[in-house]
Amino acid sequence: MLVHTAFGRAEQIARHWAASGCPIVIHSDKSVPRKTYAAFKAKLSDLPDVRFAKRHRCEWGTWGLVAATQEASQIMLAEFPEVRHVYLSSGSCLPLRPVQELIDYLTERPHTDFIESATTADVPWTMGGLDHERFTLRFPFSWRKNRYLFDRYVALQRLVRFKRRIPNGIVPHMGSQWWCLTRQTLSAILEDPERASYDRYFKKVWIPDESYFQTLARLYSRQIESRSLTLSKFDYQGKPHIFYDDHLQLLRRSDCFVARKIWPFANRLYDAFLTDVSSAMKRTEPNPGKIDRIFAKAVERRTRGRPGLIMQSRFPVEGRENGLTCAQYSVFEGFTDLFENFEAWLSKTTTTRVHGHLFAKERAEFSEGQTVMNGALSDSATLRDYNPQAFLASLIWNTRGERQCFQFGPRDVQDIEWEIAKDHNAQISVITGAWAVPLFKSNRNFSDIRQEAALLQQIESEHLKTLRSPWTKARVRIWSMAEFIEAPMEPLQTIIDEIGQQSLRGLAEVPKMSDLTGFGQFLQNLKNQGMHPYLMGDFPVSHGQGEAPLSQPKPYLVR
Amino acid sequence: MGNGMEALKHLRKAYRMRWKRRRLLYRAFRKRRQLKPVTNRTAQIAADDILVFSTVRNEMVRLPHFLEHYRALGVRHFLMVDNDSDDGTRAFLAQQSDVSLWTTPASYKLSRFGVDWLTWLQRQYAHDHWCLTLDADEILIYPHHDTRPLRALTEWLDSHGRRSFGAMMLDMYPKGPLNAQTYVTGEDPFSILNWFDGGNYMIQRKDDLENLWIQGGPRARQFFADRPKRAPTMSKTPLVKWRRGYAYVSSSHSLLPRMLNHVYDDQGGEKTSGILLHTKFLHTIVEKSAEEKHRQEHFANSELYDTYYDGLTQNPDLWCEGSTKLISWRQLEAMGLMSKGNWV
Numbered sequence: 067m068l069v070h071t072a073f074g075r076a077e078q079i080a081r082h083w084a085a086s087g088c089p090i091v092i093h094s095d096k097s098v099p100r101k102t103y104a105a106f107k108a109k110l111s112d113l114p115d116v117r118f119a120k121r122h123r124c125e126w127g128t129w130g131l132v133a134a135t136q137e138a139s140q141i142m143l144a145e146f147p148e149v150r151h152v153y154l155s156s157g158s159c160l161p162l163r164p165v166q167e168l169i170d171y172l173t174e175r176p177h178t179d180f181i182e183s184a185t186t187a188d189v190p191w192t193m194g195g196l197d198h199e200r201f202t203l204r205f206p207f208s209w210r211k212n213r214y215l216f217d218r219y220v221a222l223q224r225l226v227r228f229k230r231r232i233p234n235g236i237v238p239h240m241g242s243q244w245w246c247l248t249r250q251t252l253s254a255i256l257e258d259p260e261r262a263s264y265d266r267y268f269k270k271v272w273i274p275d276e277s278y279f280q281t282l283a284r285l286y287s288r289q290i291e292s293r294s295l296t297l298s299k300f301d302y303q304g305k306p307h308i309f310y311d312d313h314l315q316l317l318r319r320s321d322c323f324v325a326r327k328i329w330p331f332a333n334r335l336y337d338a339f340l341t342d343v344s345s346a347m348k349r350t351e352p353n354p355g356k357i358d359r360i361f362a363k364a365v366e367r368r369t370r371g372r373p374g375l376i377m378q379s380r381f382p383v384e385g386r387e388n389g390l391t392c393a394q395y396s397v398f399e400g401f402t403d404l405f406e407n408f409e410a411w412l413s414k415t416t417t418t419r420v421h422g423h424l425f426a427k428e429r430a431e432f433s434e435g436q437t438v439m440n441g442a443l444s445d446s447a448t449l450r451d452y453n454p455q456a457f458l459a460s461l462i463w464n465t466r467g468e469r470q471c472f473q474f475g476p477r478d479v480q481d482i483e484w485e486i487a488k489d490h491n492a493q494i495s496v497i498t499g500a501w502a503v504p505l506f507k508s509n510r511n512f513s514d515i516r517q518e519a520a521l522l523q524q525i526e527s528e529h530l531k532t533l534r535s536p537w538t539k540a541r542v543r544i545w546s547m548a549e550f551i552e553a554p555m556e557p558l559q560t561i562i563d564e565i566g567q568q569s570l571r572g573l574a575e576v577p578k579m580s581d582l583t584g585f586g587q588f589l590q591n592l593k594n595q596g597m598h599p600y601l602m603g604d605f606p607v608s609h610g611q612g613e614a615p616l617s618q619p620k621p622y623l624v625r
Numbered sequence: 626m627g628n629g630m631e632a633l634k635h636l637r638k639a640y641r642m643r644w645k646r647r648r649l650l651y652r653a654f655r656k657r658r659q660l661k662p663v664t665n666r667t668a669q670i671a672a673d674d675i676l677v678f679s680t681v682r683n684e685m686v687r688l689p690h691f692l693e694h695y696r697a698l699g700v701r702h703f704l705m706v707d708n709d710s711d712d713g714t715r716a717f718l719a720q721q722s723d724v725s726l727w728t729t730p731a732s733y734k735l736s737r738f739g740v741d742w743l744t745w746l747q748r749q750y751a752h753d754h755w756c757l758t759l760d761a762d763e764i765l766i767y768p769h770h771d772t773r774p775l776r777a778l779t780e781w782l783d784s785h786g787r788r789s790f791g792a793m794m795l796d797m798y799p800k801g802p803l804n805a806q807t808y809v810t811g812e813d814p815f816s817i818l819n820w821f822d823g824g825n826y827m828i829q830r831k832d833d834l835e836n837l838w839i840q841g842g843p844r845a846r847q848f849f850a851d852r853p854k855r856a857p858t859m860s861k862t863p864l865v866k867w868r869r870g871y872a873y874v875s876s877s878h879s880l881l882p883r884m885l886n887h888v889y890d891d892q893g894g895e896k897t898s899g900i901l902l903h904t905k906f907l908h909t910i911v912e913k914s915a916e917e918k919h920r921q922e923h924f925a926n927s928e929l930y931d932t933y934y935d936g937l938t939q940n941p942d943l944w945c946e947g948s949t950k951l952i953s954w955r956q957l958e959a960m961g962l963m964s965k966g967n968w969v
Contacts, residue, residue, distance in 0.1 A: 301967050305784055312772040329777055360969055368967035371895040375961040376828055378793040378860060379889045379898035381837055386893040441824020442947035444846045452853035453827035463961065464824035 068134060069157035070095035070124060072330035073106045076157030080110055082340050086165035089115035089146040091138040096121040117141050127209055131275040132268065136256060143253055150176060153246040159296060159326040162339055168323045179251050179287045182241030182294045183280040200272035201238040202229045233263045241280040244296035254286035255279065297322035297354050299361045302369055307361055314338055316360070322352040376459050390489040391462040396471040396565060397492055400500030404547065405577040412471060414575065416565050419465065421472040425454070425479045440464040454482040469565065476501050476525035487532050492540035494533060495561050498526060499547040499602025503580055506588045516595045523601055548603025551579065646881035649872040653744035660706065660742055663726040664719050667750050674701035675775050676756040678747060680739030682708040684761035685717060686909055689811040691761050692721065699774035700757065704750060706742045708733050733922045740873050751867035755779040758863055758877045765792055765863060766954050767899030768965040781968055789880070790864035791888030792899035795821050795962065796842040797906065797951065798943040804908035814904045815951060822846065823949035823960050826859065836860065836879040836886035843943040848933045855929060861901055862888055897966030900957055906943065914938045
């Protein structure tokens with residue numbers, strides 16, 4: 067049992083093991099003050115089968131931990147000849163199941179060594195980008211205290227292509243520091259005639275406590291179970307996860323024999339597992355899977371975060387967002403201009419939430435005229451334009467689980483266009499030139515109309531450039547108005563299919579298209595005034611000169 | 626070439642920030658005589674105690690719950706500055722066995738909203754302690770706060786090499802006019818203030834101090850919709866493993882040295898963070914706002930905030946259809962207002 071802090075708990079654990087008849091050898095870190103150590107020793111003096119090993123300085127990732135383990139193991143093997151399995155544990159380990167269950171488990175498997183042991187090529191959890199190199203370079207400098215020298219020295223060795231020879235062709239293996247070895251295997255490792263050369267070699271390996279026994283056990287073990295009986299989880303920085311009171315149920319359900327690291331003040335855990343014998347569990351195999359999943363998720367949360375969430379402790383620089391928004395949404399441009407009841411139709415046809423022009427100059431036109439949306443998002447244009455990106459990300463985040471659709475067009479505030487274009491969650495459908503329809507319908511002086519048409523056309527053509535740029539990640543579909551009205555059902559069906567939330571009966575109803583009688587002439591008038599409307603495509607002038615149209619019925623009802 | 630220029634700019638900024646920090650420390654030093662000790666129990670402070678630093682003025686209504694909350698989390702000592710209270714705050718605090726109290730009649734605004742005083746106290750008493758810098762209307766919660774005391778958090782932060790912990794302010798408000806429900810001193814304020822704005826926050830990263838500037842919430846929505854730039858700052862870094870040379874720059878929104886402001890991840894991940902539940906909007910706010918407007922002690926350009934105070938004195942209802950009812954920290958975590966990060 068390796069101890070370096072929380073001696074009260076260590077004592078408690080030692081007594082727990084001893085109560086079930088397990089002899090214990092304790093190693094305490096040399097950096098512990100002599101007085102503390104003496105007091106600790108004195109407290110355990112009433113236990114007959116407790117021994118104390120010579121103290122080594124145990125800094126993380128250094129040889130001291132291995133030396134301490136060797137020392138303690140030798141005492142254990144020499145002084146307690148009846149011992150068959152030796153379990154390496156620490157002062158912050160907590161037995162989760164009655165010790166007798168562990169004893170029975172090991173008695174049933176008398177020749178099995180439980181030690182996690184994998185070759186470097188097979189482990190994903192190496193730290194600092196050093197996997198095989200930890201066995202072929204030298205590491206005289208501390209990673210914790212002297213990171214600069216550590217890194218420089220590694221770089222230097224790489225530069226001169228320095229490579230250590232691995233003695234006797236052993237194959238380096240790595241794994242959890244916490245093992246349980248049989249007397250045969252452990253003594254074979256410690257009594258190996260080549261031990262001096264192995265020790266010399268591993269002294270300069272990085273983190274030898276995770277590789278010394280793991281490698282050498284492979285030489286002697288009759289039967290290796292490559293897993294640790296100690297439940298021990300590490301986060302992405304190689305720091306051990308700590309268990310607190312609220313992990314009680316989780317630990318109970320894990321069926322593991324021992325867990326670390328336990329927070330020394332987790333009274334509920336210590337009380338529950340050390341005193342509560344009645345909670346004895348079934349004879350099941352340890353099952354750390356549930357805990358594994360939770361901790362894997364935690365790493366994911368810490369390193370990748372929740373996509374589309376911008377908050378006080380997640381604020382990615384450009385390019386690291388992993389999605390500007392958290393869910394797919396649809397942007398429609400020109401549809402409300404061309405169709406009279408598009409929004410109502412869309413919300414009826416799909417089960418999405420359909421907003422008006424969210425980026426309109428006056429206010430954010432939330433669905434159903436709401437002035438405030440989920441998350442107390444206000445419809446104030448000033449607030450929205452203060453940080454349009456946050457507005458959009460918040461809207462999509464706040465309504466998770468319900469697809470959002472909104473209208474956009476050249477009359478809106480354009481600041482958001484790049485954010486939408488770069489967002490792979492956006493589905494953008496554009497009918498170009500449809501902005502001219504409201505002008506066509508309006509009762510305004512023609513010179514004003516001409517002026518506004520020119521402006522809108524300019525804005526939309528800039529916008530189209532954005533949508534067609536190589537940085538655009540949204541799924542963009544663009545039709546000119548003339549193209550669209552020729553066969554409107556097909557594009558509509560495509561868009562609805564892609565949204566994938568169609569209500570059951572297919573496109574039973576169709577949106578009602580505006581009456582475009584005379585639109586061709588309207589465009590011609592604009593041309594005659596010196597403007598060049600081109601985004602809507604070609605509309606023959608003949609339509610709506612009062613004559614009956616040649617082929618299409620009026621109004622343009624989609625069928 | 627470009628890199629060289631970049632590095633030079635970096636150095637210049639670092640140098641400027643260094644001097645800024647020294648100026649702040651010097652300010653605090655000059656203000657030291659404004660503080661008169663009432664009860665100094667700092668001799669009780671043990672080596673790894675977690676400390677609270679706070680400047681208060683007429684907070685008798687909130688203090689009993691405030692002290693109780695932080696004692697329960699494991700705070701061992703409170704170092705408080707009483708800024709000329711006349712409601713019994715001083716006598717109350719002087720009686721508390723874990724409070725050291727100073728008093729001053731000097732200007733709150735000229736002391737940079739109490740920060741100069743606290744900086745001076747922190748320089749003397751906070752070195753190497755985890756310390757919380759708070760207002761009396763700020764109640765800190767963090768992931769697992771109901772099962773893990775503050776010490777579990779600070780030890781975990783220590784083990785991950787973090788010296789500061791961010792906790793955004795969340796304005797809590799009642800449903801209905803602010804003074805419709807009367808808060809009884811000592812009770813849980815969140816049985817009345819149990820609504821909040823869940824998702825209307827706007828964040829910018831500040832170039833100089835590298836902190837996040839968060840605005841939003843009911844005040845931005847209701848009083849600053851026409852000038853969002855003036856909306857109150859919601860970001861805070863209240864929990865810091867203090868060193869003598871540290872200094873808060875403006876309230877507890879940002880600090881120097883700048884690395885303490887890096888309480889967020891900018892590579893897409895989430896760091897662990899908490900929430901300061903803001904109990905500003907108890908029924909007393911209506912009366913107090915009239916006084917604050919008159920005193921002009923709370924904002925740098927106080928006259929710009931007249932309409933804000935006027936709004937509050939009219940006893941408004943901050944609740945709206947989009948408000949969220951407070952249930953638990955897990956709710957706040959799931960909504961993304963704070964994050965567990967990898968502390969599970």
